[in-house]
Amino acid sequence: MTDLSYLTATADKLTRRHFFGRSATGLGTAALASLLGRDAQANNPxxxxxxxxxxxxxxxxxxxxxPSQMDLFDYKPRLAEFHKQELPASIRMGQRLTGMTSGQSSFPVVASKFKFAQHGQSGTWLSEMLPHTAKIVDEMCLIRSMHTEAINHDPAITFIQTGSQLPGRPSFGSWVDYGLGTMNEDLPAFVVMISNGATKGQGLLARLWGSGFLPSQHQGVKLRGVGDPVLYLSDPHGMDRQGRRQMLDGLAELNGMQYQDVGDPEITARIAQYELAFRMQTSVPELMDLSHESPHTFELYGEDSKKPGTYAANCLLARRLVERGVRFIQLYHRDWDHHGGxxxxxxxxxxxxxxxSAALVMDLKQRGLLDDTLVIWGGExxxxxxxxxxITDTTYGRDHHPRCFSMWMAGGGVKxxxxxxxxxxxxxxxxxxxxxxxxxxxxxxxxxxxxxxxLTYRFQGRDFRLTDVHGKVVSEVLA
Known part of the structure; x- marks a missing residue:
């Protein structure tokens, strides 16, 4: 009998987009690359x-x-009464602990040291640590009843970003890019930026914005705050734009020949990525140039917004990416892991x-962009x-808690x-x-x-989705 394993593996990789791309033999490779880079409204299967x-x-x-929910968003005034008392067994109910506190002989309750007050017409309770967020509470939908399955950082971040605690699944932004495509051919549809706290905190691996088993052109592109925004984006010494264009055209022709032979969708993904990188050589420097931003804008975001790589600067860049049609913008800020101090x-x-964070919401609103931009704030x-x-008189620490936490959203049709x-x-x-x-x-x-x-993708004989076989739309938060 004929061995069909190769044909089966190839068929599993093919999608309707790749079938039509491969059938269009009258199209040159450069034309195919152009089509692949366009809005997925035209060519997404x-x-x-x-x-x-x-x-x-x-x-x-x-x-x-x-972040600690009861120190920022989840006001619990009775904790002052319970301060230093043992957490009742009826509350803990034998729930699992991390290895960092499982050896403790007692579990004393610790009240927040921060004061809370109500803000806005909604009367939302917030910590005194969030005076600027307090100004946008009437734009926010605050969810105080989030819960997750993982109890340690890496699986928890992987879970909220990919829908699975195990590595290897496509990230949220990759799913969105796959489903909707780009709105700007000169910039990636999915952009990632990272800023650090005082001690940097937990590591963040590139697989958190990776494409998993989706075609690789859907992975996030990381913009760096120091040095070249994107590695290897600049032309090497001695190479001009015309020479780069000729090289890419020749490479595209060779890749096109290989694609006709083997039909691997990753080849068309490679062509699309090369073309995007060429266009980004012009679009990214313009994006990163903040010289035309007004003094009022820098005042709104804070003095740190003038310093590349800071959280404030990344928030400002997020607004600029929105203006340029980038579909999914992922900002990471590290160092919220407060086990002590x-x-x-x-x-x-x-x-x-x-x-x-508050400035970004206000800036989007004043520019008429908040209504169709969904802003999300929260941790794992x-x-x-x-x-x-x-517990001392001046400090305390808190362990991981997946049972409940708080997140907020604004804009994008939420209530x-x-x-x-x-x-x-x-x-x-x-x-x-x-x-x-x-x-x-x-x-x-x-x-x-x-x-x-x-929103599914067939891989290894199964239709995968971001939410696996779970999830329901939370209609209560929708306007």
């Missing part, structure tokens, strides 16, 4: 815009390390992030109400000035309107016009 979209793009301000470190983190899980280590979900008086368990990570993912896709159950 998926039934894009399953539902009417409310948002065209997403900015996700990911706070890596997990939480009060002092929280002050520093909020100083670095609060003003710029929450923190425990009990103290890690000893402004609202709070969804409630936790118990210890901010330990959810008592109403739980929102799972897969529910959040489904809701974000919904706002972009994508049905999470229909």
């Amino acid at each position: 998926l039934p894009v815009s399953h539902i009417a979209p409310k948002a065209k793009r997403v900015i996700w301000m990911f706070q890596s390390g997990a 939480l009060p002092d470190r929280m002050v520093q983190q909020c100083k670095e992030t609060d003003q710029a 899980f929450g923190r425990t109400v009990y103290c890690q280590g000893a 402004p000035g609202t709070v969804l979900g409630e936790t118990d008086e210890y901010s330990y368990n959810i008592v109403s309107n739980p929102v799972h990570v897969h529910d959040l993912q489904a809701t974000i896709l919904n706002q972009l016009g994508l049905d999470h159950t229909r």
Whole structure:
């Protein structure tokens, strides 16, 4: 019998887009590359815009390390009464612990050192550490009942970014790029920027913005804050634009010949990436040039916005990317992992992030961009109400807590000035309107016009999706 394993493996890789691309033998390779770089509305095999979209793009301000919900968003006044008392067994209910606190003989409750107050017409409670966020509460939908499955950082970040705790799945931005394509042929549809806190915090691996088993042109492009924004984007010494163009045309012809022979979709992905990189040699320097931004803009985002690589500068660049039609913008800010010294470190983190986060929402709104831009703020899980280590008069630490945490969204068709979900008086368990990570993912896709159950990709004989076999749209947060 004939061995069909090769044909089966090749068929699994092929999509409708690749079939038509391969059938169009009358098209030159350069023309094929041009088509591949265009808006996926024209050539994506998926039934894009399953539902009417409310948002065209997403900015996700990911706070890596997990901010403490009861020190920022989840006001629990009775914790002052419970301070230094043992967390009741009826609250903890034997839930699992990390290796960092599993050896503790006691689990004393620690009240937040920060004051809370109500803000805006919505009367939303916020910590004194968020004075700028307090100015935008009536634009926000605050979810206090998020929960996740992972209890340690890497699987938790991987889960919220890819829908699986195990590495190898496509990232959120890659799924969006695959489903909707680009709105600007000269910039990537999916851009990533990273900023660091005082101690940098947890490591972030490139697979968090990788394309997994999707074609590689859907992976995120990382913009660096120091040196060349994108590695190897500049022409090498002695190479001019005309020479670069001729080289790429020759390379595209060779890749096109190989594609005709083997039909591997990664070859067309490679062609599209080379063409995009060529266009980015002009578009990226223009993007990174902040010289035309007004003094008012720098004042809005804060003095750090003038310093490349800071969180404030990345927030400002996120607005500029939105203006240029980038579909998915992922900001990471590290050093929210406060196992000790939480009060002092929280002050520093909020100083670095609060003003710029709020400024981005205000800036988008004043430019008429907030309505169709979905802005998200939050980390991978929450923190425990009990103290890690000893409580002193001036400091404390909190361990990882997947059972409940807080996130907020603004713009993009979410209901402004609202709070969804409630936790118990210890901010330990959810008592109403739980929102799972897969529910959040489904809701974000919904706002972009994508049905999470229909955004699929066949790989190794199975149809995969971001939300696996779970998730529901959280209608309560939608306007």
